[in-house]
Amino acid sequence: MTQPSSEDVELQVLLDAIYQRYHYDFREYAEASLRRRVAAALVHFDCETISGLQARVLHEPKVFTELLDFLTVQVSDMFRDPSYFRAIREQVVPWLRTFPTLKVWVAGCSTGEEAWSLAILLAEEGLLDRTLIYATDINPESLRAAEAGIYPLERMALFSKSYLKAGGKKSLSSWYTTSAHSAMLDRSLRKSILFSDHSLATDSVFAEVELISCRNVLIYFDRELQDRAIALMRDSLRRRGYLGLGSRETLRFTSHDAAFEEAAPKERIYRKR
Amino acid sequence: MSTLDAIVIGGSAGALDVLLNLLPQLPRGFSVPIVLVLHVMPRKPSYLVDVLKARAALGVEEAQDKQPLQPGTLYCAPPDYHVLIERGRSLSLSVDDAVHFSRPSIDVLFESAAVALRSRVAGVLLTGGNEDGARGLEAISRAGGITVVQAPKSAQMPHMPEAALARFTPTRVLSSAELGPYLTSLGAPE
Ligand SMILES: C[S@@+](CC[C@H](N)C(=O)[O-])C[C@H]1O[C@@H](n2cnc3c(N)ncnc32)[C@H](O)[C@@H]1O
Numbered sequence A: 001m002t003q004p005s006s007e008d009v010e011l012q013v014l015l016d017a018i019y020q021r022y023h024y025d026f027r028e029y030a031e032a033s034l035r036r037r038v039a040a041a042l043v044h045f046d047c048e049t050i051s052g053l054q055a056r057v058l059h060e061p062k063v064f065t066e067l068l069d070f071l072t073v074q075v076s077d078m079f080r081d082p083s084y085f086r087a088i089r090e091q092v093v094p095w096l097r098t099f100p101t102l103k104v105w106v107a108g109c110s111t112g113e114e115a116w117s118l119a120i121l122l123a124e125e126g127l128l129d130r131t132l133i134y135a136t137d138i139n140p141e142s143l144r145a146a147e148a149g150i151y152p153l154e155r156m157a158l159f160s161k162s163y164l165k166a167g168g169k170k171s172l173s174s175w176y177t178t179s180a181h182s183a184m185l186d187r188s189l190r191k192s193i194l195f196s197d198h199s200l201a202t203d204s205v206f207a208e209v210e211l212i213s214c215r216n217v218l219i220y221f222d223r224e225l226q227d228r229a230i231a232l233m234r235d236s237l238r239r240r241g242y243l244g245l246g247s248r249e250t251l252r253f254t255s256h257d258a259a260f261e262e263a264a265p266k267e268r269i270y271r272k273r
Numbered sequence B: 001m002s003t004l005d006a007i008v009i010g011g012s013a014g015a016l017d018v019l020l021n022l023l024p025q026l027p028r029g030f031s032v033p034i035v036l037v038l039h040v041m042p043r044k045p046s047y048l049v050d051v052l053k054a055r056a057a058l059g060v061e062e063a064q065d066k067q068p069l070q071p072g073t074l075y076c077a078p079p080d081y082h083v084l085i086e087r088g089r090s091l092s093l094s095v096d097d098a099v100h101f102s103r104p105s106i107d108v109l110f111e112s113a114a115v116a117l118r119s120r121v122a123g124v125l126l127t128g129g130n131e132d133g134a135r136g137l138e139a140i141s142r143a144g145g146i147t148v149v150q151a152p153k154s155a156q157m158p159h160m161p162e163a164a165l166a167r168f169t170p171t172r173v174l175s176s177a178e179l180g181p182y183l184t185s186l187g188a189p190e
Helices: A006-022 A031-044 A050-059 A061-071 A082-096 A113-124 A140-148 A153-165 A223-236 B015-025 B045-055 B106-117 B134-142 B159-165 B176-186
Strands: A102-107 A131-137 A150-152 A176-178 A182-185 A193-197 A209-214 A237-245 A260-264 A269-272 B006-011 B034-038 B059-062 B073-076 B082-085 B091-094 B121-125 B146-150 B172-174
Touching: A006 A031, A006 A050, A006 A061, A031 A050, A031 A061, A031 B082, A031 B091, A031 B106, A050 A061, A061 A140, A082 A113, A082 A153, A082 A209, A082 A237, A082 A260, A082 A269, A102 A113, A102 A223, A113 A131, A113 A153, A113 A193, A131 A140, A140 A193, A150 A153, A153 A176, A153 A182, A209 A223, A223 A237, B006 B015, B006 B106, B006 B134, B015 B034, B015 B045, B015 B176, B034 B082, B034 B106, B045 B059, B045 B073, B082 B106, B106 B121, B106 B134, B121 B134, B121 B159, B121 B176, B134 B146, B134 B159, B146 B159, B146 B176, B172 B176
Parallel strands: A102 A131, A102 A209, A131 A193, A209 A237, B006 B034, B006 B121, B034 B073, B059 B073, B121 B146, B146 B172
Antiparallel strands: A150 A182, A176 A182, A237 A269, A260 A269, B082 B091
16 A cells, blocks of 8 residues: 555545544445535635645634535435435335324435435325434424424426325425425425434434335445444334435445345335335 | 557547548457547447447457556447546446536546556547647646647547647647558557
């Protein structure tokens, strides 16, 4: 192995400092893209070196809050990959129907689009009244936005198209009210969703659930952290419960492949054995 | 033995034709993994893989997250994801912001390869109509890797190779006809 560069060392020290000072653990995130985001943060905070950024992060909590937006990636859409939601509707919902009460966990919910989408889907299937959706993330600002459930009006056209492709039963507009520039999702959905802070890297099991949707979160973890997060999700799932991942994520290269079977292989929906 | 851990290839407008011509020339025993970012992907994700597979002796797959790199395999970036190389010689995906309006972006792949593989990577920048890839290829050059730019004259869209040539002097500037023999020599077993 070659010697680590000074930048390699600085990055590790920054992540250690963040962990010790703020208890956010980015030490086992996939390095290549994390490095790009730290580089973007250096530009934003006008720091020449990672060490310079580290000093500011340690001494100015506000800088850390802002840095969180660089370290985490807040990209989401309602009904992103419509075929995934269609598969949930067609292949998972029939099993969910057999339970008198249901718990669903959206892990890494970002600004809420995925959780609200599932709430709509379950409402249309007549299941939302008996369901509690836990929507968790580590980014407090995203959680606040998720809870508000208000999105720019110009995004709704894409969301509506995806909703229909996903097998939506009405029109998405029946699930929100509009004002001049934004759309607010129906408050009747809100009472079934519990938004809260939870980290797949540092926190533990908090409930037994029938379905977990964790999409495009694991790609930001290295293999060891993926293993930790998947073990946590496996332990949170009821026997035969379902786990849905992002469209290019797979359990194949993790240690937990054998604990699950493929339920909808193309949609990356797995089922606990 | 090849001294390379990977060959990374990027291209945009016109690059599919170059690849369709290049791939049949690379032998099955090719000893180096190849990772490819192509803009203007056909809409159906599996379509690009199928088209390339039909022409290639190598294995062709769509890149999966945390997949270890295997010799003799070409990995295509999936639509709407960046693909990056990690130090452990595996691939990572991300949905970070587009770079040069592109996701996947060539710069993202190339810069990650420069950090992870240092001098043990060759970067190849093909024809294209924007500047994605120029910065990344320069990063590979600075890390001591091999850099190849398609000769602007042989490029359907010269902008992308020209942007690289404006930044630094690559190891080779090759016409599309010269690419096959050169890459074959890079990936020759033993
Ligand atoms: C690209 S977004 C995915 C959003 C949503 N799941 C979707 O697919 O539309 C990734 C999310 O993972 C969250 N995240 C990152 N690290 C996490 C961790 N350790 N535990 C929980 N969530 C995390 C980020 O804050 C971000 O909101």
